[in-house]
Amino acid sequence: MSERAMRLCDGAEAIRGDLPASATRTVDVPVEAGDSENTSVNRFSSLLQVREGHAAALRAADDWVLTIGGDCGVSLTAVEHASKQHPGTLAVVWLDAHPDLHTPESSPSGAFSGMVLRAISGEGAERLALSPAVAVPLERVVLAGARDIDPAEDALIRDRAIPVLDVESADFAVKLTDAVRHAGASAVYLHIDLDVLDPSALSGLANPVPFGITIEGLTAAITALRAQFPLAGATIAGFAPVSPEAASDDLSPILRIIGALTR
Numbered sequence: 001m002s003e004r005a006m007r008l009c010d011g012a013e014a015i016r017g018d019l020p021a022s023a024t025r026t027v028d029v030p031v032e033a034g035d036s037e038n039t040s041v042n043r044f045s046s047l048l049q050v051r052e053g054h055a056a057a058l059r060a061a062d063d064w065v066l067t068i069g070g071d072c073g074v075s076l077t078a079v080e081h082a083s084k085q086h087p088g089t090l091a092v093v094w095l096d097a098h099p100d101l102h103t104p105e106s107s108p109s110g111a112f113s114g115m116v117l118r119a120i121s122g123e124g125a126e127r128l129a130l131s132p133a134v135a136v137p138l139e140r141v142v143l144a145g146a147r148d149i150d151p152a153e154d155a156l157i158r159d160r161a162i163p164v165l166d167v168e169s170a171d172f173a174v175k176l177t178d179a180v181r182h183a184g185a186s187a188v189y190l191h192i193d194l195d196v197l198d199p200s201a202l203s204g205l206a207n208p209v210p211f212g213i214t215i216e217g218l219t220a221a222i223t224a225l226r227a228q229f230p231l232a233g234a235t236i237a238g239f240a241p242v243s244p245e246a247a248s249d250d251l252s253p254i255l256r257i258i259g260a261l262t263r
């Protein structure tokens with residue numbers, strides 16, 4: 001396993017340790033890197049395998065589900081599940097330093113984590129992109145906190161007029177609820193890559209990007225959204241602590257985010 005993958009596993013495990021065991025299910029991720037199967041997507045075979053295990057775990061759920069990653073890729077199957085409960089009316093709010101809007105062809109890295117939102121919209125990566133019945137089209141996507149944007153993503157954002165909200169703006173929470181309402185959604189899926197946070201808020205970020213949101217700003221935005229829209233599901237991804245000690249220092253801010261989602 002790569003060092004990055006190991007840190008993401010340790011991070012998920014650390015969060016799990018603080019959650020009620022009866023409400024938690026674990027989806028195993030293969031330790032071997034997996035094969036690209038002649039696609040331009042790294043670890044393609046492993047992604048399909050995790051997708052299957054994740055879908056099976058979600059089928060057993062009878063309420064909305066909080067998926068803890070891992071990297072952002074976990075939102076693919078999680079949003080698919082939520083979209084089945086809200087066909088044609090789900091909005092996705094992508095709180096992330098990255099838009100993750102690549103196709104395999106435009107991706108600079110081949111990492112699926114940089115393609116997952118495009119796949120959720122039903123475009124891009126073949127055999128991973130959601131089918132038309134459950135895809136959430138880009139008209140119902142709101143980006144918040146994206147500030148590490150590749151040129152191909154920037155072109156798509158302009159071309160399809162996808163809203164990109166500045167998390168440092170004083171009325172961020174109001175702009176966010178307005179944007180979701182404008183998308184005509186009746187329920188919202190909240191994807192949170194922890195790198196949406198300012199690097200000063202959390203030490204366990206794989207790729208910290210300056211000028212992110214504070215914990216207070218993030219929890220206030222979550223609370224504002226939940227006051228106006230039913231939550232269809234949520235993801236917390238990208239927790240990559242360098243050591244178990246470092247992980248425990250970060251748990252209190254992460255538990256505050258989980259509190260805002262569930263309380």
Ligand SMILES: NC(=[NH2+])NCCC[C@H](N)C(=O)O
Binds near residue numbers: 114
């Ligand atoms: N959500 C994330 N951490 N995404 C990382 C994506 C980085 C870069 N844009 C890529 O596609 O490789």
